[in-house]
Amino acid sequence: MSHLQPVPTGDVPAEAGVVSLASLLRLSARGDEQAFAELYDATSARVHGLVLRVVRDPAQSEEVTQEVYLQVWRTAARYDEARGSAMAWLMTLAHRRAVDRVRAAEAVNRQDTTYHQGSHVVSHDSTAEAAEQSMEARRVRSALVELTPVQREAIELAYFGGYTHTEVATMLDLPVGTAKTRIRDGLIRLRDAMGVGQ
Amino acid sequence: MTAHEIHALSGAYAVDALDDVERARFEAHLAECAECRAEVTSLQAATMLLAGLSETAPPPELRSRVLADIKTVRPLPPTVARITERRPRRWTSLLAAAAVIGAVGGGTAIWQDTHHGTSTRAPSAIDRVLEAADVQKVSQPLPHGAVATVFRSRSQSAAVLVTHNMPALPAGHVYELWFRDQHGTMVPAGLMAGGGNRTVLFEGNANNARGVGVTVEPAGGSKQPTTIPVALLNFEQST
Ligand SMILES: [Zn+2]
Numbered sequence: 222m223s224h225l226q227p228v229p230t231g232d233v234p235a236e237a238g239v240v241s242l243a244s245l246l247r248l249s250a251r252g253d254e255q256a257f258a259e260l261y262d263a264t265s266a267r268v269h270g271l272v273l274r275v276v277r278d279p280a281q282s283e284e285v286t287q288e289v290y291l292q293v294w295r296t297a298a299r300y301d302e303a304r305g306s307a308m309a310w311l312m313t314l315a316h317r318r319a320v321d322r323v324r325a326a327e328a329v330n331r332q333d334t335t336y337h338q339g340s341h342v343v344s345h346d347s348t349a350e351a352a353e354q355s356m357e358a359r360r361v362r363s364a365l366v367e368l369t370p371v372q373r374e375a376i377e378l379a380y381f382g383g384y385t386h387t388e389v390a391t392m393l394d395l396p397v398g399t400a401k402t403r404i405r406d407g408l409i410r411l412r413d414a415m416g417v418g419q
Numbered sequence: 420m421t422a423h424e425i426h427a428l429s430g431a432y433a434v435d436a437l438d439d440v441e442r443a444r445f446e447a448h449l450a451e452c453a454e455c456r457a458e459v460t461s462l463q464a465a466t467m468l469l470a471g472l473s474e475t476a477p478p479p480e481l482r483s484r485v486l487a488d489i490k491t492v493r494p495l496p497p498t499v500a501r502i503t504e505r506r507p508r509r510w511t512s513l514l515a516a517a518a519v520i521g522a523v524g525g526g527t528a529i530w531q532d533t534h535h536g537t538s539t540r541a542p543s544a545i546d547r548v549l550e551a552a553d554v555q556k557v558s559q560p561l562p563h564g565a566v567a568t569v570f571r572s573r574s575q576s577a578a579v580l581v582t583h584n585m586p587a588l589p590a591g592h593v594y595e596l597w598f599r600d601q602h603g604t605m606v607p608a609g610l611m612a613g614g615g616n617r618t619v620l621f622e623g624n625a626n627n628a629r630g631v632g633v634t635v636e637p638a639g640g641s642k643q644p645t646t647i648p649v650a651l652l653n654f655e656q657s658t
Contacts, residue, residue, distance in 0.1 A: 251494070257486075265482070266476040271470040287484055287485055292584075294488075294492060294494060295493075298495055299495065304456070305464055308467060309463050313466075316466070317435050318584065325560040328560060357468070361469065379435075380436075383435070385437065386436040400436075401428060401430060402427060404430040404434060405431065411469075
């Protein structure tokens, strides 16, 4: 199933001599610290960027990123190429940990937590600005335009805000049970527009 | 929740937007639904594109900390039978098939297993607890971002433990589950082979338990706790 992918997923060795992330993971699983350091260097800006966006507090974000890489080191052997790219595996681990961290913190001070309508987690301007960074990011931005505003907001609240789909439904005044459909439809549209994961 | 409804959770699962109960149920479903597994993989690839919009290099000290950390941690071996491990249901149907082989012969057993392996199969004991109208839930955050959540249903006389990011165990150890009775005595209620994200049915009748505990014990488990519990949950605090 390793056909050509139209979008670099982070695993495609761009030049000869560059080792793929999947190979670095396999070497790490055998205890190769040098390979793991290379993996860290190649991925830590994306992993930490995501963690920081979800967790927000810099000190806590560093803890989470550190935990993510320890988990990657420990469980590298369990990465299964059939279940997606190495980068996707890493980002999925990182996202899960970041979300678990904000929810655990929220469970502790639930009383203090209020959500103000209108203070959206990601403004469309900041999305657009960040998206200028690279060719791939420009393509993501144009794919995001394909989404309906509700799909986009639902995905951003869930993915960057760490909110559950029921919380997202309340925030966006959607009938209970429909936010999950918006999220799924939006992701399918994004996937198809970017031509990934097919 | 119908089969159709549970498939619809794939997108929310891919962005970690399910609560504990839904996540546990969907992961149980994922183990059995190739369609959802493929969809989740493709949707996670799509979410990764969003993640790429916010790159921030961590401070250089973090690199040193991480590289120092890994010197003290042994990488786990590959899981050879990962899916079976997460699927008590399959064991049940294999055991049922084995019982039928003993009773009436191989041909029937194959039919029986195939029959149970398709959509006509009854919900598992875990599903029945999570879906019970009288389900009680109590959750406890543990160090290092781990969380233990217990669901108990009196109508099902059963309880389920759902863990997230449970720390890995030293070699030769297991997590042991306990029911705490009205006298405060810990009664053995099954073993959990390792850490991570797991969904486990407690052994035995959960109805008289006042709470539950989890301890680290030598492989094979102990008759009574030999270590300080890593988690202690009280049903009086359930929701
Ligand atoms: Zn499914």
